[in-house]
Amino acid sequence: MSTTQSPRSDTRTRIIAVALELFSEQGYEKTSLREIADRLGVTKAALYYHFKTKDDIVHGIVQTMAAPIDETIAWGEQQQWSPEVRDELIRRFAAGMAERAPLLRFFHENQPALRESSAGLEFKDRMIRMIRLVQGPDASFEDRLRATMALFSINSAFFLLKNDQEGLAQHLVDPGNEAKVHSVHEAMDAALTVATEISGLIKG
Amino acid sequence: MSTTQSPRSDTRTRIIAVALELFSEQGYEKTSLREIADRLGVTKAALYYHFKTKDDIVHGIVQTMAAPIDETIAWGEQQQWSPEVRDELIRRFAAGMAERAPLLRFFHENQPALRESSAGLEFKDRMIRMIRLVQGPDASFEDRLRATMALFSINSAFFLLKNDQEGLAQHLVDPGNEAKVHSVHEAMDAALTVATEISGLIKG
DNA sequence: GTCTATAGGACGATAGAC
């Protein structure tokens, strides 16, 4: 961030932040524009000044949040594939995602709402390109699946973390002595370990 | 199936089938009761004779579809954990899921809608128990993540299959020579291979 | 750039006849 980004407006930025939070928590459909507006202390009509439709807010979220993934993809598409490049792709993806867990969660949990939206399709394209970069050329179906799981494990680590933090499913019998993790940093370290292991199975 | 199950009624069964299909395709929120009723050639009010609420339909779906998972969990909870038991759990889970891909897809894509519903919580409990059985006792956070990814890979294989069948993302440049797969059987074989590999990383 | 006011429609759910 060497240049000062000029946010199109402060309110616009705040709308995106609040919308992402609420969409992630409760889902796209269950979050009404009234709720977003109330949280910001404005009215619904004000939202419509900044965004043409509800779906357009999603588009704004993707545009502002997905930039690091694009950079990783652009980098990867210039490399000759090798196991080292593959591991570096995973490392960069994980690093970019660490601060962007809400975006991942939002996409993970709102697939139906996003399937028809252009923003959703764009994001899906990004993920498919990332998977292709990781799997390498002439990949078998198994290798495609391994690449998918390697990237997904980044994502899943944050869900496990979140469950641990919320103390979810504490009512279940036999929790055993399983290790919980309590910081984003710990979760990301573990995620990177497992993701690299799984991607190491490619072309095995 | 040695005994003849008496379906509570044929219409009830048909409602569940259609609802599962539509919920999986378009999501829970975007599927209206009118749409389900129309597809069946009945009215909304008829649905309310069989199910108290829209959410109750989800409950019906889970009850009828999740039985094989319960059997696997019950079996697993009686075993002393070992790598062999772990692999057998994955094998049984995959076998049960092969015909039940729509259910997995439904849960994968409707997390927000299901978070507060009792049916959704019940299903989540099932998955947590499966993960705990696979990860074994005294699991590290990494092992928990590995177990999660092993089970998820079954699920993801069906998504890849579905994308291949739909010819999705064909517009993306550089499809390469990646291998596509065209039958559920092939996808399940691959899924089992990868899931076993990943679970083999546990306690590595 | 934000407001009030409201159009206009879809939805889940219920009442009561048959």
Added chain:
DNA sequence: GTCTATCGTCCTATAGAC
């Protein structure tokens, strides 16, 4: 067991004043 009819609520989105 299925119907018609409707209630009450909530929604996205727009028009127009300030």
